[in-house]
Amino acid sequence: MCPGKRMNQSSPDVLHYKDKELASSLLVQLNLLRKDRILTDVVLCSEDTEVPCHRNVLVSSSPYFRAMFCSNFQESVQPRVVLKGVAPEVLSAVVDYVYTGAISITVELVLPLMQVSSMLQYGRLFEACSTFLQTQLGADNCLGMMRLGEVLHCTSLHQKACEVAACCFPAMAASDDFPGLSLAELTSVLGDDRLCAGEEQVFETMLAWIKHDPPARRSALHDLFRKLRLRHIHPTYLFQFVAGDPLVRSSPLCSELIEAVQRLLFSMGTAPRPDVIEDVWDSPRREACREALVLIGGRKNGRQTSREALLFNEGTQQWQKLAKLPVRLYRASYTCVERVLYVLGGLVSNASHTGTPTNGVYTLSLNTNQWRAAEPMLAPHYAHQSVSYLHFVFTLGGVATDGQLCGAVERYNTMFSQWEAMAPMPTPVLHPAVAAHDQRIYVFGGEDAEQIPVRMIQVYHMARNLWCKIETRMVKNISAPAAVIGDKIYIVGGYTRRTIAYDTKANRFVKCENMKDRRMHHSATAINNKLYVTGGRYINSREIIEDSDGFDCYDPESDAWSSKGKLPYRLYDHGAVSLIYVSSKSFTP
CATH class of the missing domain: 3.30.710.10 (Potassium Channel Kv1.1; Chain A)
Known part of the structure; x- marks a missing residue:
């Protein structure tokens, strides 16, 4: 056959051959x-x-x-x-x-x-x-590897060594190489957003480095001090330990920074922000500081009041048991300040199961996983609400020892462990939705002493110690929690499936996707810009009230609900708070 005559008209004219071997x-x-x-x-x-x-x-x-x-x-x-x-x-x-x-x-x-x-x-x-x-790489050699990476101009090695130094900060700070760090190297380490340490430990490590050679390193204190995220140090530690340290007191510039923070905190953030702390105050939390959901107290499986405290591990999707409450408290209130959980008031269970009102306050620190008794409230309360703002804890309303509904407001200064009475609520209500945002406390709805729904928003201005009321037909919630995401306050359920968001800037309500069930006596908190709703009671298809072990999540971005699984047990009238903790990230080479 001639080459010009093809057996198959679709055969290629050229064979592109590549010898791979x-x-x-x-x-x-x-x-x-x-x-x-x-x-x-x-x-x-x-x-x-x-x-x-x-x-x-x-x-x-x-x-x-x-x-x-x-x-x-x-x-x-x-x-x-x-x-x-x-x-x-x-x-x-x-x-x-x-x-x-x-x-x-x-x-x-x-x-x-x-x-x-x-x-x-x-x-x-x-x-x-x-x-x-x-x-x-490890905690014992990461500093040497950082230097080697710089000397050899090896960016990949230097970056990985910096990552290990941040992830293994406590062990790295205890290594033999740490005291020999240069000021530039230490400044780089302390400024790393990935640092796995609380700001208190960062401060102590910084001081240890300076005290290794005080004559040569004392002058570096101010530059290092500015690497601290002052806003995320608990005020008690900041003003008792940091401000009280002799080295810090000897530095006029450090003292000026602390005084500026103090003025801001005491003024509830209303004072003009001095330029001297602008970048220090606005520094975000380090990446290792995570928000964790903690459940506390409540009525467990429809029987006795629970002393359990559970932390939800987002990574493993498992519930971890924390130390149990020292006493059984029913209808207490719950809030947190940074890494400390507060349980306030409630009814102390007794043999007759009637309960005795208490003004006791208990705190749990995730650092120690231990409960301790704090300064008691001015008066016993139960079925009241609590919120925190900066370093203050506020308790609002509830039922007093005489069984009467009250509108008392108390403020606790966690810095000085002091309680003081504030202006009472204009209209005492039971089971409202309460949230704090931008120097104000918002109290939505609830019911009066006659168990009649109250259709209003009561707003408390913290710095002025003044209340105002806003009448609105949009509010009709009882036993519904509230949580803040951005400039919106989300009110979830309350004998209804409805979820609404109050835009604090625009002063208007936005309707959101409904929950699956009509729910009440549940809890809600915001973590990483999502709303987590736990437990409560719900009305089933036969109009019967049942206890819930539901664990649901609402995403404002998609306006959609999803299930996170189940709680370890059915639970209602409990607390759900978002606590900050320092995660111990594992380094992977």
Whole structure:
């Protein structure tokens, strides 16, 4: 058959063939030629070791050798080239790598190999050494690796070493290398958003570094102090321990920063913000500071009042048991300030199960997982509400010891452990939705002493200690929680499926997607800009009230509800708060 006549008219005119084995086969043959010294035209020398090579192979593999052999350098015509500073075993390993593409990197070989690959401009080999060193990183050597990365201009190693230093901060700060850090290195570490430590520990570590050599390092205090996220240090620690430290007191600039923070906190944030703390005050929490959902108290499985405290681990999607409340408290109130959970008032269970009103206050710190008794409220209350703002805790209304509905408001200063009476609510209500935002406390709805729904918003201005009332038909909630996301306050349920958001800036309500069930006596809190609703009681399809173990999430971005699974048990009239904790992130090489 003639080539011009096709058996199949769709056959291609050209066959594009690529021999996939040629490149590797060529390297194998070149390496065999090298070992037999066939056609080799240059010898690389190190001490008493001589390695014959082909110039064209070296030139093709490295810009360093291209410049050496393709320019007017004397090495371009010399039969022997001495590579100074290159150990014989490293030279042999590099040449083997050039001809085979394979090399064994060991702990003993990695550093000289990395230096030589940098000098000879073998970039992929250099990064392979960096990858190997990254697998060896730990708290005890990460600071040395940071310096090595800088010296060798190895960005990948330096960045990974910084990550390990941040993730393993407590152990790194206890290492032998830590006291020898330069000011620039320590400043870089303390300024890292990934630092796995609370600001209190950052402060103590900073002081330890300075006290290692006070005469030389005292002058660095102010620059280091500005790396502290002052807004996220508990005021008690800030003003008792930080402000009271002799080194801090000796620095006028540090004292000025603390005084500026103090003025802001005492003024509820209404005072003009001094320029001196602008960047310090606006610094966000470090990435390791996470929000965790904690459930506390309530009526468990429809029977006795619970002493349980549970923390939801977002990573494992599991509930973790915390220390139990010292006493059984029913219809207490719950709130938190940073990493401290507050349980206030309630009914102390007794043998007759009637309960005795208490003014007791208990706190739980996630750092110690231990409960302690705090300064009691001015008067016993139960079925009241609590919110926190900055370092203050407010309690509102509830039922007094005489069984009467009251509108009393008390404010607790966590900095000085002091309670004081504030202006009472204009209209005492039971079971309202309460939230604090932008120096104000919003009290939505609830019911009066006659169990009649109250259709109003009562707003308390913290700095002025004044109340105002807003009548509105949009509010008709009883036993519904509220939570703040951005400038909106979300009110969830309350004998209804309805979810609404009050826009505090626009002073208007926005309707949101309904819940699946009509729910009441549940709890809600905001974590990472999502709304988490737990437990409560719901009205089923047969109009019967049942206890709930539901665990649901509302996303304002998508205006959609999703299930997070189930609580470990049915629960209502409990607390759900968002606590800050420092996660111990694990480093992965």
